[in-house]
Amino acid sequence: MKISKLGAAGLSASRLGLGCMGMSEFYGTTDNEASIRTLHRAFELGINFWDTADAYGPNTNEVLVGKAMNGIRNEITLATKFGILRDPLNPQVRGFSGKPGYVQSACEASLKRLNTEVIDLYYLHRVDPETPIEETVGAMASLVQQGKIKGIGLSEVSAATLRIAHAVHPVSAVQSEYSLWTRDPEEEVLAACKELGIAFVAYSPLGRGFLTGQIKKFEDLEENDYRRLSPRFQGDNFKKNLELVNRINDLADKKGCTPSQLALAWVMAQGDYIFPIPGTKRIKYLEENVGAFQIQFTPEELMAIDTFFPKDAAAGLRYPEQMMTRLNA
Numbered sequence: 001m002k003i004s005k006l007g008a009a010g011l012s013a014s015r016l017g018l019g020c021m022g023m024s025e026f027y028g029t030t031d032n033e034a035s036i037r038t039l040h041r042a043f044e045l046g047i048n049f050w051d052t053a054d055a056y057g058p059n060t061n062e063v064l065v066g067k068a069m070n071g072i073r074n075e076i077t078l079a080t081k082f083g084i085l086r087d088p089l090n091p092q093v094r095g096f097s098g099k100p101g102y103v104q105s106a107c108e109a110s111l112k113r114l115n116t117e118v119i120d121l122y123y124l125h126r127v128d129p130e131t132p133i134e135e136t137v138g139a140m141a142s143l144v145q146q147g148k149i150k151g152i153g154l155s156e157v158s159a160a161t162l163r164i165a166h167a168v169h170p171v172s173a174v175q176s177e178y179s180l181w182t183r184d185p186e187e188e189v190l191a192a193c194k195e196l197g198i199a200f201v202a203y204s205p206l207g208r209g210f211l212t213g214q215i216k217k218f219e220d221l222e223e224n225d226y227r228r229l230s231p232r233f234q235g236d237n238f239k240k241n242l243e244l245v246n247r248i249n250d251l252a253d254k255k256g257c258t259p260s261q262l263a264l265a266w267v268m269a270q271g272d273y274i275f276p277i278p279g280t281k282r283i284k285y286l287e288e289n290v291g292a293f294q295i296q297f298t299p300e301e302l303m304a305i306d307t308f309f310p311k312d313a314a315a316g317l318r319y320p321e322q323m324m325t326r327l328n329a
Helices: 032-044 060-068 100-114 133-146 159-168 189-196 235-255 259-269 283-294 299-308
Strands: 003-006 011-014 049-051 077-082 084-087 090-096 119-124 149-155 173-177 199-203 274-276
Touching: 011 077, 032 060, 032 283, 060 077, 060 100, 077 100, 077 149, 100 119, 100 133, 119 133, 119 173, 133 149, 133 159, 149 159, 159 189, 173 189, 189 199, 235 259, 235 299, 259 274, 259 283, 259 299
Parallel strands: 049 077, 077 119, 119 149, 149 173, 173 199, 199 274
Antiparallel strands: 003 011, 084 090
């Protein structure tokens, strides 16, 4: 597994990370013991970049990751997030806070749940529209000075917000959705990250599992699977997007790899500062994803992929409409 520099705060991480969200929520049935086995297998394979958040569960995913790190904490590049508020009585309700006092208390709570003294990469999960980004990042910079975190991250921010934040304190990484069917960061954010020496962490690089080719019909999703609420998985959008996935299947067959491996290799081919963090609960798919490192593309093949799967080809919004307002903020 290739270990690469992660931004400018002295961090490094495996080029392929592991998103842990689905181990605790959103994607159907969960099994903590199976998830811990998957995390330990990831470590054996050299995947030491683990991504969680206080909003996942909520809170329970950090506890899970903390247990899995027992005995190997110093060898893990740990990323977590704050800033999304969830009502304990109605977890579907979302709020946002980047207020300095909340930044401090949220970090201290995450440290306890994760059973660690320091967080390697601490993200603002979503920009708080009521708090200037300078104030939020200033509070995060204080956490660096206190030794509670090492690097500052931002999630789903615009290039303009990134530049403002980076002027307050160097930003190590930006995390946003990026895949063959979500290419929004190509408009401005990727270029800004490259210019400023900031790592770009791509979440949902497999299109929430759709690009794997494993989801054939809407009914394949469990009743409690968040994706049932996602516009891209509904109605005519599902049918149109399935046609796109069939194109990926054809390209993967010609390349001698799986659709997942092709999709991940494509993300990594967009720049050596890009770190995809596919999520999985299963060792089988984790091991399959690692095979993406064996895949190299010629310029002609990359052009062919763009032809078969052009930007904005996916049908439907990537989140329900009310959640779209907090993206690229």
